[in-house]
Amino acid sequence: MKHFNKLLVYRRATQLAFIIFIFIVPVFNIFRYDTQTKELFILGQVWSLGLKQNFYADASVAGAAHVAFHVLFNAVLPWVLVLAIFPLLGFLTGRLFCGWLCPEGAMFELVDFFSLKLLGRRNLYGKRANDPDVKPGNRLFYGALALASAVLLPLVAGISLTGYLIAPQTIWQQISTGNLSYGVKAGIIGVTIYMFITSVLVRHIFCKYICAAGLMQMLFGWISPVSLRVKMDTGRSGECTDCLGCEKACFMNVLPRENKRDISCVNCGACIAACNKELGQGKGLFHYSCGEGCAAPRENSGHLTQIQPYPLQGEQKII
Numbered sequence: 001m002k003h004f005n006k007l008l009v010y011r012r013a014t015q016l017a018f019i020i021f022i023f024i025v026p027v028f029n030i031f032r033y034d035t036q037t038k039e040l041f042i043l044g045q046v047w048s049l050g051l052k053q054n055f056y057a058d059a060s061v062a063g064a065a066h067v068a069f070h071v072l073f074n075a076v077l078p079w080v081l082v083l084a085i086f087p088l089l090g091f092l093t094g095r096l097f098c099g100w101l102c103p104e105g106a107m108f109e110l111v112d113f114f115s116l117k118l119l120g121r122r123n124l125y126g127k128r129a130n131d132p133d134v135k136p137g138n139r140l141f142y143g144a145l146a147l148a149s150a151v152l153l154p155l156v157a158g159i160s161l162t163g164y165l166i167a168p169q170t171i172w173q174q175i176s177t178g179n180l181s182y183g184v185k186a187g188i189i190g191v192t193i194y195m196f197i198t199s200v201l202v203r204h205i206f207c208k209y210i211c212a213a214g215l216m217q218m219l220f221g222w223i224s225p226v227s228l229r230v231k232m233d234t235g236r237s238g239e240c241t242d243c244l245g246c247e248k249a250c251f252m253n254v255l256p257r258e259n260k261r262d263i264s265c266v267n268c269g270a271c272i273a274a275c276n277k278e279l280g281q282g283k284g285l286f287h288y289s290c291g292e293g294c295a296a297p298r299e300n301s302g303h304l305t306q307i308q309p310y311p312l313q314g315e316q317k318i319i
């Protein structure tokens with residue numbers, strides 16, 4: 001019977017749901033800044049400090065307390081809470097957000113897929129030892145699909161993300177009349193260039209070294225004693241058939257069998273599914289676990305010294 005990869009189905013569902021969420025946020029004024037009216041919308045309301053009229057004319061202690069209270073509760077604390085999201089996520093779930101929700105991560109995986117179908121490898125610059133074995137696809141079909149995605153996805157993303165700065169109704173009205181303003185054109189072109197560079201040329205290197213949200217999750221996942229991570233059952237390592245499925249599944253180039261709690265791991269679960277496919281559903285050697293935090297790459301690999309990392313062909317491995 002064909003192996004059913006439940007984790008992958010769930011992960012694609014959460015990625016798609018989050019992409020839809022990102023698209024509808026500005027449409028329903030859940031969060032957006034209108035550069036034309038200079039208003040910040042949060043949860044459907046125009047955000048304001050809530051200061052009374054002519055507050056600056058009130059030099060009394062009560063007047064000062066009024067300003068301090070409203071600035072603290074309407075400005076400082078909300079932004080502290082917003083900024084705490086990624087550290088908190090990292091502390092509790094490691095880089096789960098990157099693997100299960102991040103729209104950019106999903107986009108990079110899509111480009112990985114096209115690269116594999118068209119070039120037989122994930123990377124544009126050379127083959128890696130952990131590139132999955134893929135059946136050669138119909139190049140014309142996948143080439144056309146990749147081209148359509150390269151045009152449509154940045155366009156849709158550009159229109160949607162510009163909605164965080166210009167009212168979505170205004171954008172759609174301009175699109176329907178074909179009369180795009182400078183701001184809308186700049187937004188769409190800017191997002192298109194950004195998506196091309198990150199998705200085609202950089203991809204997961206961006207996740208490892210550049211993305212601020214990813215770095216915050218890495219850092220807090222690293223120091224956390226409780227963060228979620230993928231662990232190998234080292235007591236059963238003798239059952240490993242050395243099929244390399246787990247390493248070929250890992251688009252972050254982690255070596256899951258080293259069991260070293262690599263901070264690049266995005267908890268996607270692809271290695272769990274790959275091992276279950278090889279050893280039988282529920283019998284794989286990997287599982288999710290909370291605790292012991294994460295560690296920097298190339299540390300803590302003492303458990304499985306008999307299993308050597310596989311050398312790269314013609315290029316340096318990026319950890």
Ligand code: SF4
Pocket residue numbers: 230246249250251252253254255256264265266267268269270271272
């Ligand atoms: S080690 Fe496993 S869970 Fe972590 S990124 Fe690689 S495939 Fe995903």
Ligand code: SF4
Pocket residue numbers: 239240241242243244245246247257274275276278279285
């Ligand atoms: S997928 Fe499982 S059996 Fe295959 S190499 Fe990885 S740990 Fe070993």
